Amino acid sequence: MRQLDRQERMLMVAMLELKRLNNPTKERLTAAIYARKSSEDIHQTSIETQIKDCERFITENNDLFALDKRHIYKDEAKSGMFQDNRTEFQLLMSEARNGNIDVIVLYHHERLTRKIGDFDQIKSELEKCKVFLVFGDVYYENTAMGEFYANLSFAMSQLEARTAASKTARTLHLRAENGKSAGGRAPYGLKCVGKQFDIEKSEAPAVKMLFEMVAKKQSYEKIIEELTANGFRTRAGKKFSYSTLSDMLRNWKYAGIYVYCRKDKEGNPINRKKRRVLLGEQEEVRNDITVVNAIVSKKLFLEVQQILDNRELGATKQNARGEYILSGLVRCECGHGMFGEKNKGERGKKIYRYYECPAHRKKRGCDVCKVDADYLETAVKKVVYREVQTFLKAGNLSKEILSEKRKEYQSKIGTLSRKMKDIERENGKMAKKILDVQESVAKTLERTIESNAELLKSLQAKTESLQKTVAIIDSLGDGLSFGEKQLFADMETTRKLIRAFVKAIVISKDTVQIQFHN
Secondary structure (H helix, E strand, C coil): CCCCCCHHHHHHHHHHHHHHHCCCCCCCCEEEEEEECCCCCCCCHHHHHHHHHHHHHHHHHHCCEEEEEEEEEECCCCCCCCCCCCCCHHHHHHHHCCCCCCCEEEHHHHHCCHHHHHHCCCCCCCCCCCCCEEECCCCCCCCCHHHHHHHHHHHHHHHHHHHHHHHHHHHHHHHCCCCCCCCCCCCCCCCEECCEEEEECCCCHHHHHHHHHHHCCCCCHHHHHHHCCCCCCCCCCCCCCHHHHHHHHHHHHHCCCCECCCCCCCCCECCCHHHHEEEEEEEECEEECEECCCCCCCCHHHHHHHHHHHCCCCCCCCCCHCCCCCCCCCCEECCEEECCCCCCCCCCEEEEEEEEEEEHHHCCCCCCCCHHHHHHHHHHHHHHHHHHHHHHHHHHHHHHHHHHHHHHHHHHHHHHHHHHHHHHHHHHHHHHHCCCCCCHHHHHHHHHHHHHHHHHHHHHHHHHHHHHHHHHHHHCCCCCCCCHHHHHHHHHHHHHHHHHHHEEEEECCCCCCEECCC
């Protein structure tokens, strides 16, 4: 670790004096340490060494800053090309934004990031938070020349990282083409033998049982019961989960086929994380050499893939939330929440929708049969409609109140519209700038434009919701009464309105009980 630069020390002394004006008891600046090591950096300084050197550096400058042991952040096996996957780094930035840190000490500038665009963004954000960045290898002066050297250093780091990633990608791809494993643990049922995979005799029967039961249209629940009854557990000693079974059923290694950089039917990479780490899309490699022996036949494997594609597994999936407006409200008298499901008629033309108790479906002692969804939803709507009319007749909503509400909503719509126009104008200006600025600035502008686009969607949705409310108020005219069509104009409005009045709907063998909020 280097010595503090004279100018750097002067700036910190000035900052400490300013902080003492607001907090006279503050003796020193609060320091934090950030250490990172990538899984690809075999010869790089370890996390422990980085932290020890940073601690020693802070001790040598204990007249200026002191380390709070709670503010030691370390990201192990994390690439410097990305920020979002570095949990500890995100915590560090959060503490900096909250004003809990004054100085961040790093062993080397590359530990912060390996992307020049990210460095600009991080540096700018920390400057706004009045937080010093101290690198153990170099000090970049706050001058034009200092900024140039900083950009040059991070550009070199970025080039180095991308070059290493490209070499790694080529090496792994070549290894896969030559019938060797490109890395990773052997899945359940298989074991690594050198750079290839072979059958693990103690686990393979479970894999075979899984594929055979799926081929017979057995549910995941039944499969888990059978696996457990036969003494099979995951390598962690736990019961198999739905997600684990689903992943296993899609693994070509069980059919003796090794697939590297697997693509979906549209040609998109399945493992987007790997694609991002390797900084580019790789061609799919497929061979029958890397896996020495198959557990299941290719015919059985492909048959199971077809079943999965057609979603013909026995385990019922929860229907889309929007199709069942009472989802989360309907409960069986036995205590279980009733979920929505649909079945096709005999000729496959008409679809019947129901709410059903899982305990009844699985024959676990519940006698409450499933309820027709259309019947139940219509009945609940009528009851809620009567409640709304009673609410209006009780004088809870007057013309004056409606008029004031309309003005309030119109004002909000106007504010949102102006905000959307400002964002669109800002995006237009940034889009023009992108053509004339350096790459690092262009990437920052692109991220801002994308963020603004998401914000615009959110503001547009809020505007449309308010416009619907104003339209309902306008449709009332002089008579304060709603028709059922007005009240239940769309699915989302209906869901919200029902939940405003209804607390729960309890289904028993003979009755339907609607419980209202007090």
